[in-house]
Amino acid sequence: MKKMNLVLLFLITSFIWIYVSNYVITHYIPSSFDYYVERGKEIFYIIVTGGIFYFFILNKEELNSTKEQEKRLSTLINSMVDFVNFKDGEGRWIQANDFGLKLFQLENVNYLGKKDSELAQYTEFYSDALKYCEVSDEETWENGTVTRCEEVVPLPDGTSKIFDTIKVPLFHEDGSREGLVIIGRDITTLRQTEERLSRTEKLSVVGELSASVAHEIRNPLTSLKGFVQLLQMEDDKHQDYYQIMLDELNRINHIVGELLLLAKPQHLKYTKMAIQKVLNDVISLLAVEATLYNVQIEVNFPKEDIIIECEPNQLKQLFINVIKNSIEASQNDSTITISLFRLEQDKISITVKDNGCGISKERLEKIGEPFYSSKEKGTGLGLTVSFKIVQSHNGTINFESEIGTGTLVNITLPMLQNSSPAKS
Structure with a gap:
């Protein structure tokens, strides 16, 4: 529609130019100068229209170049396994990659120009999370610096993902808000790996400790148990006490057994x-x-x-x-x-x-x-x-x-x- 309006404007302007210029030549220009004026008018018209066409062609090339860059950028961010989101100075969504849209169940939603609170209406499960994003964004704007935090995002299947979220606020020269860049990297596997390493390290420490402690405990434990059993056979008066002592010694022996199981190398x-x-x-x-x-x-x-x-x-x-x-x-x-x-x-x-x-x-x-x-x-x-x-x-x-x-x-x-x- 805009292109058609430009064409109509060009045609109308051209007709007005031809009609007005011919009227001026006929009524106000001496006949001896008609030839030169008409040639000059034609040359002027050619230069003006040529300049207009050159301007539009140049802009079209720049527009095509911009579209190509946008396409490359879109391809790049959509290929990322991170959540990428661009917002304007009012917090309205400008662009988000496929990973982010799928994460928040917004694949079929026209998000352009909408705020998080508006998009919350399209996904019941992530409604509260999106509303909280506006609060978090506002804190980033007020701080005026890059913010970084870990966020846990629940999933519909009952599990969750951990994201290392970075928010970069952009400002105009006058200090007004220009935009916000949000990148959320999925670090769930990293955190799980760290947890496994931590647990493995603890097991290793416990195993080394158990190997030395368990044997040191078991030797006197065997002697104590033998003496208690001997006293139990010779003294009928304190049988209850002896039984309690044997039960506690058996419990210690069970703990030592578990320690040895941790310390023992597993060759299955x-x-x-x-x-x-x-x-x-x-x-x-x-x-x-x-x-x-x-x-x-x-x-x-x-x-x-x-x-x-x-x-x-x-x-x-x-x-x-x-x-x-x-x-x-x-x-x-x-x-x-x-x-x-x-x-x-x-x-x-x-x-x-x-x-x-x-x-x-x-x-x-x-x-x-x-x-x-x-x-x-x-x-x-x-x-x-x-x-x-x-x-x-x-x-x-x-x-x-x-x-x-x-x-x-x-x-x-x-x-x-x-x-x-x-x-x-």
């Missing part, structure tokens, strides 16, 4: 075993303890045996630790459900679900750390050992829990083992 010999048999053996072993807590154990296993490569004794220790924790956390007359599924890519999933007291968010973040336990007499080494066993089997273990609702433990293991264990 994988064998093929039906995972149902391993689980059934553990359930039979813990059936009496479940009865004492008035807890029922329900199983949901496939009829056909699932054969995996594993170290059966270690997996038994893993399942004993997990199921025993569920039994102790459960209330009277409750049920623990143990399920086994075969997943894609030759993996299996074992879930242990209870309706017990649950785990708080703060404790859930520290679960598996050495010497961290919510139990009165717990050492925290049981789940540390469990994490190490899962790691040595190239698997993963995850906990989902809410206070007063219960806990779900999900263990994923490969059916076939590689030569080197994965870190978890």
Whole structure:
């Protein structure tokens, strides 16, 4: 439409020029100068129209060059795995890459010229997050400098991503706001790797400590236990005290055993075993303890045996630790459900679900750390050992829990083992 208006304006101006110039020549120019004036008029018209056409052609080339640069920039930012967003001085969206639009579920939304609060209407899940962006942007404007922070963005599937977000405010020479550049880099994998390294380092320290401490404890422990048993046989009067002493010594011996398990180098010999048999053996072993807590154990296993490569004794220790924790956390007359599924890519999933007291968010973040336990007499080494066993089997273990609702433990293991264990 704009091009058509320019053409009409050019035609109208040309007709007016021809009519007015001919009128002036006819009425005001002497006839002896008509020839020269008409030639000059034509030359002038050619120069003016040529200049106009040159101006438009030059602008068109610059426009095409600008469009080409914009296309390259758009291709560049859309190929990035980071969230990139450009806003004007009022906080209205100018351009965002495909990653960012997909992240905030705005793929089919015309975002141009809209503020975050306006875009919040198009995505219910990220409505609050987008509204908060306006507050965060305003803080960046007020600070007047580049800001950097880590933001946790929840995902619809229940997981979340961690972004290292950088906001760069741009100002005009007079100090007024010109624009805002926002770049959010996904550092979820980096943070998970750092967490794994931190956990591995802690395990290494605990292992080195355990190797020296455990043996030093066990030698006098054996002597103490022998003397207590000897006194128990000779003194009938203080049998209750002797039994308490033996129970406590046995508990110390159990802790030392867990320390040695952490310290001992793991040279596993994988064998093929039906995972149902391993689980059934553990359930039979813990059936009496479940009865004492008035807890029922329900199983949901496939009829056909699932054969995996594993170290059966270690997996038994893993399942004993997990199921025993569920039994102790459960209330009277409750049920623990143990399920086994075969997943894609030759993996299996074992879930242990209870309706017990649950785990708080703060404790859930520290679960598996050495010497961290919510139990009165717990050492925290049981789940540390469990994490190490899962790691040595190239698997993963995850906990989902809410206070007063219960806990779900999900263990994923490969059916076939590689030569080197994965870190978890």
